[in-house]
Amino acid sequence: MPSSSSPEPGFARDRFVLPRAPDGSDAVYLAGNSLGAQPRAARDALLAAVDDQWARVGVAGWEDCGWWATPRRLGDRVGALVGAAPGQTVVGDSTSVQLFGALVAAGRLRPGRATLLSDAGHFPTDRYLASSVARLTGLRLVTSSPPAMVPDADTAVVAVPAVDFRTGERWDLAAIVERAHAAGAVVVADLSHAVGAMPVALDALGVDLAVGCTYKYLNGGPGAPAFAYVAARHHDALDPPLTGWTGHADPFGMTEAWTPAPGVGRLRVGTPPMLSMLALDGALGVFDDPDAADLADVRAASLALGDAFLAALPAVDVVTPREHDWRGGHVAVRVPDAEGLCAALARRGVVVDARPPDLLRFGFAAPYVTLDDARTAARELSALLG
Numbered sequence: 583m584p585s586s587s588s589p590e591p592g593f594a595r596d597r598f599v600l601p602r603a604p605d606g607s608d609a610v611y612l613a614g615n616s617l618g619a620q621p622r623a624a625r626d627a628l629l630a631a632v633d634d635q636w637a638r639v640g641v642a643g644w645e646d647c648g649w650w651a652t653p654r655r656l657g658d659r660v661g662a663l664v665g666a667a668p669g670q671t672v673v674g675d676s677t678s679v680q681l682f683g684a685l686v687a688a689g690r691l692r693p694g695r696a697t698l699l700s701d702a703g704h705f706p707t708d709r710y711l712a713s714s715v716a717r718l719t720g721l722r723l724v725t726s727s728p729p730a731m732v733p734d735a736d737t738a739v740v741a742v743p744a745v746d747f748r749t750g751e752r753w754d755l756a757a758i759v760e761r762a763h764a765a766g767a768v769v770v771a772d773l774s775h776a777v778g779a780m781p782v783a784l785d786a787l788g789v790d791l792a793v794g795c796t797y798k799y800l801n802g803g804p805g806a807p808a809f810a811y812v813a814a815r816h817h818d819a820l821d822p823p824l825t826g827w828t829g830h831a832d833p834f835g836m837t838e839a840w841t842p843a844p845g846v847g848r849l850r851v852g853t854p855p856m857l858s859m860l861a862l863d864g865a866l867g868v869f870d871d872p873d874a875a876d877l878a879d880v881r882a883a884s885l886a887l888g889d890a891f892l893a894a895l896p897a898v899d900v901v902t903p904r905e906h907d908w909r910g911g912h913v914a915v916r917v918p919d920a921e922g923l924c925a926a927l928a929r930r931g932v933v934v935d936a937r938p939p940d941l942l943r944f945g946f947a948a949p950y951v952t953l954d955d956a957r958t959a960a961r962e963l964s965a966l967l968g
């Protein structure tokens with residue numbers, strides 16, 4: 583729901599419990615691009631699921647507590663945050679598992695084509711899986727940076743992230759989809775570093791399939807289940823490789839052969855991790871409760887945090903574009919001994935992460951990070967760099 587005026591960064595901080603700094607105070611927590619901070623509502627939902635549901639309802643919870651329907655219900659809630667109309671998104675399994683299913687299913691939507699075109703700088707799991715999917719399906723894997731991709735009549739699938747996990751560069755998904763579709767290819771987008779950090783318009787952009795983490799900017803908790811999106815126009819032809827029983831049209835019919843559930847439900851695989859799902863259920867209220875800031879405001883506040891950080895930063899090599907249009911949710915700087923600096927910052931109460939060989943990433947999750955936090959991080963980094 584749109585808010586009446588743009589909120590200040592940190593606008594929902596009282597809805598979170600932040601990790602501790604060594605002195606016992608709240609840390610300056612800038613690792614939300616890796617694992618989001620804990621929403622109080624996620625903890626409440628998890629405890630209620632443990633004490634009131636699992637303990638007291640037991641197996642009947644699959645129906646009586648709505649557990650069975652949760653992957654689709656949460657799918658629609660996450661879908662709404664990435665511009666997907668209901669019925670096209672499902673939550674469950676890890677991003678890696680969802681990605682495997684999406685890549686194979688995408689290839690099967692374009693039989694007879696020979697190439698899987700993937701981002702050369704994709705997150706490792708995306709690269710490793712693209713390589714395995716290529717070997718498994720007989721597709722030829724070709725890699726390049728997203729802006730340099732030239733899909734052609736042989737391209738079956740174009741696999742890209744919305745935001746580069748290292749540099750924090752935001753790619754032009756609209757242009758990528760346009761080029762892919764002009765060549766007749768389908769697009770599989772990894773939204774892990776975009777969902778909850780900025781508005782995404784999957785339906786409007788015409789993205790074909792997408793996956794993403796819910797433990798980063800959506801704050802679903804460690805190992806929170808991922809989501810998968812498939813545009814409705816592909817549902818009838820969707821042929822997933824992981825034909826688990828929960829993706830069956832009649833799972834309790836226990837029939838001999840696998841019959842796909844209607845629509846995106848066929849991407850369900852096994853029994854969903856219900857406690858993690860219910861923690862995510864609580865966490866999502868930060869974004870879709872009636873009083874929640876809308877994602878355009880979250881994005882504006884996140885960019886303001888990045889600007890404050892960049893303005894207060896010493897002379898270091900910033901690898902993230904400064905232009906708002908091309909910046910994701912985090913800012914990365916190139917430094918000598920990134921691991922050592924990361925540990926030294928943590929000792930000073932500033933939690934960030936390092937990515938080899940030489941990057942420090944500062945995540946600006948606007949619901950709980952304040953402008954003071956951003957400036958403190960820049961000041962502490964400056965002090966450490968001398």
Ligand SMILES: Cc1ncc(COP(=O)(O)O)c(C=O)c1O
Nearest residue numbers: 676677678679705707747772774
């Ligand atoms: C772009 C991207 N994809 C996938 C993953 C991880 O996937 P999984 O949840 O399977 O560990 C990450 C984790 O940081 C990521 O950044």
